[in-house]
Amino acid sequence: MSHDGARARALGLAPGTGTPGPTNTIVDVPGVRVGQVTIHEGTRLHTGVTAIVPVAVDVPGGRMPAGLFVGNGYGKLVGATQLVELGEIETPIVLTGTLSAFRAADALVSYVLDKPGNEGVESLNPVVGETNDGYLSDIRSRPITEAHVLQALRTASTAPVEQGCVGAGTGTVALGFKGGIGSASRVVDLSEHGSCTVGVLTQTNFSGVLTVRGVPITPDEALSDAAESLAPQGNSCMLIVAVDAGLDSRQLTRVATRAVFGMARVGSDFAQGSGDYAIAFDGGERRGIPDAHLNPVFFAVQEAVAEAVLDSLFLATTTEGFNGHTKHAVPLGFVLEKCAAAGVFDR
Template sequence: MYDELPPTGRVRARKLGLAPGTGVPGPTNTIVDVAGVRVGQVTLHEGTRLHTGVTAIVPDAVDNAGGRLPAGLFVGNGHGKLVGATQLVELGEIETPILLTGTLSAFRAADALVSYVLAKPGNEHVESVNPVVGETNDGHLSDIRSRPITEAHVLQALTSASSDPVALGCVGAGSGTAALGFKGGIGSASRRVDLPGHGTVTVGVLAQTNFSGTLTVSGVPVTPDEALGDVVDATAPEGNSCMLVVAADAGLDSRQLTRVATRAVFGMAPVGSDFAHGSGDYAIAFDTAPAGNLPDAGLNPIFSAVQEAVAEAILDSLFLATTTHGVHGHVKHAVPLDFVVEKCRAAGVFER
């Protein structure tokens, strides 16, 4: 279940009573609560030299020859290298799984994803593929110039993708990231949404967090200076990006999914993003259900659910991350959860 302790002993925001909003999560409170979505991850930790990896979001519908799903993209700030973005926008669809990795490995990951798709039975005569690969820059903690991600790593992430609860924190594409002054990582959350006349749908979010700002939990700011004191790594760069992937099973079309993706980026604000110049903030939204007839006026509950899930996914990416020592003597410390709880308690959060 979503409130179980992870193996590291770190705790999800919901377990601490600090989950944003009032929405109800799915069984795992991760993106795989959306039917037909799987996630696979490969993590590379090598001493202090490497902290990087691959996270693969694999919708069943595009894991077959000729498979496509409606999709939308919102670019909050375009300081990034989102492979496949223009065709995704032009055609309003994805035709491959979505990969996340480190900046300079994005292009090797894209090539490996093309190989994966071309090898699918039924694709023997395919001559064009639009791989979708997002990235954030993990060069503060990892030897990014070595471009360590290989085709084997990508294929392992894709072929190991499952509907098991998503591993969070310093894993996959979040292994070497930092966010809001602390160690970042991979986060995920979901919401069940009741739509009058349309039944219950699920929206799920996966976040790769690597951006600047002031961590804000239930309206309470938590800065590295006050939480960590003299151990703060003052060399950390500003910006550096956030990738958000949203899945839904509401039968939305690409235009509606673009609106949903927009709200996903909005969901970064309540947890403290400063949307800095150097931050590539992207959200991709796709839908796994057959086309429906939900009017735009009926999207409001989905908009709210997505923003809540993004905020919770970001918090979980930090709350489950662990202190990481990287290249050039750099270190990013995990946010101290006891400090967060005590500050929130002093602010009356638990009495609201």
């Protein structure tokens, strides 16, 4: 099946009315870099690593305020309890496949310990998230090595984030179609508190009915091969939110909560087997923004999550995977026709 990917915004299907940043990805937030390693090996392996590297934690002794919201805890989020207890992160965040998360955590520890200035470090809390890419990849082989993780970390940059079947989203499945990595951003007006940027990166691997601007898109109607379009329920979603508003960890937990809420806008069914996690961190200077003024941030993060999820699917490609499984990309022509009939285009 041929597939020419395009971002939701380019198609006139971006959710919400907020203004994106220059690249409309998480790197629009100052001080945030992203690195990815993608692994394809025939039909056996489709997996990889995505590293989110905030500058503030990529230095000796670096820490940032952070918050975590667990929509459903069916997952293996390494470092979760200390993140909640102390309200901070002290390492970059790495995403990968489920059974490779533990090797990735060890590699992340090596990366931080090896940095000049960290010779005296004796305790460290690596943060590693995962989703299960075993439908399309030989997950039991645990193919991610230290070299893969170090490459993703060391090559992280502020270039626009590559999306679709890349990095930790190489073998994922979402909403009945091929999932992947997605990213989006919003520039937020905080009135007398100035402005800030909210950036989101998603690793999509969850079930439900794809919903584009309120229009449901099901594999049964969109694909000619409905039998191959069937996907397991659940399997999780990781949401990483970066902000430069100067929020504290309690406020960031509230922001992370809204990120998970954003999944509902694009059709998540929040199945019992879906580990839905959001981590929000902030590298901005403290401004003393009261909770009563956080609505623009809450609205922006939900919009950005919805757009990032759509982009993760719209930029993915049909993938022939492990054990004869195939997962088709969303047929954008069908999506455009159905949305046009519903009158939901921006243009």
